[in-house]
Amino acid sequence: MMNLPLKYDVTKMKLNIHDYHHVNYMKLEKLAMEYEPFITLDCHLTKEYICNHTTATNNTNNLIKWSTTNLTFYSPTIFNERIYINEKCQLIIHNVKLIDSNIYNCYIKNQYQSNNPWQLKISYRLKIEKSYYQWPSKNNLLIGLLFLVIYSIFITIIWFILMIYNVYIFKQLAARL
Incomplete structure (x- = not known):
């Protein structure tokens, strides 16, 4: 064959x-x-x-x-x-x-x-x-900045209230002396 x-x-x-x-x-x-x-x-x-x-x-x-x-x-x-x-x-x-x-x-x-x-x-x-960390998007950055601005305005208002209270206390102390 x-x-x-x-x-x-x-x-x-x-x-x-x-x-x-x-x-x-x-x-x-x-x-x-x-x-x-x-x-x-x-x-x-x-x-x-x-x-x-x-x-x-x-x-x-x-x-x-x-x-x-x-x-x-x-x-x-x-x-x-x-x-x-x-x-x-x-x-x-x-x-x-x-x-x-x-x-x-x-x-x-x-x-x-x-x-x-x-x-x-x-x-x-x-x-x-899968990404375990994601960079913030543009909207997330704007929300974060808005939160920081509102927080800083709140802290500034509290600081002014405490300064006015401090002046009031010192005036009362000066009146007693």
Whole structure:
């Protein structure tokens, strides 16, 4: 059985298998803290691509796609999304939360394959760690300053009342002598 001649060349077998293509893509892991102002995930492109992700239906000109499990991201709209694609084809995550831990994939459109045009370029595993200390926000600082102003006014009023009482006591003491 070993001496049987091969009917086909096995080295060219790869070309005969349908839908087989070699895909090289990078897997990266990124660590961030909860409540960071923003995170930028880059697709590390070597040339300029079109990133006109305005709506889900108008994706004929799009050459880059960012997605996670059953979710695709687009350019920001009037709804002010926290996660969107900017004009440089980067995925931006604003006001990072624990639920943002996921695997984010960047796909490039391969126009030569009609059955599956999206080829994976880079994959990020984003891990968000819980922050044990959170810097005060702008509103918290204003509330703290308001509390300090009210407290200092209260202390000043008490000080004036005690000074007036002190003058009254010294006048009574001077009248007795």
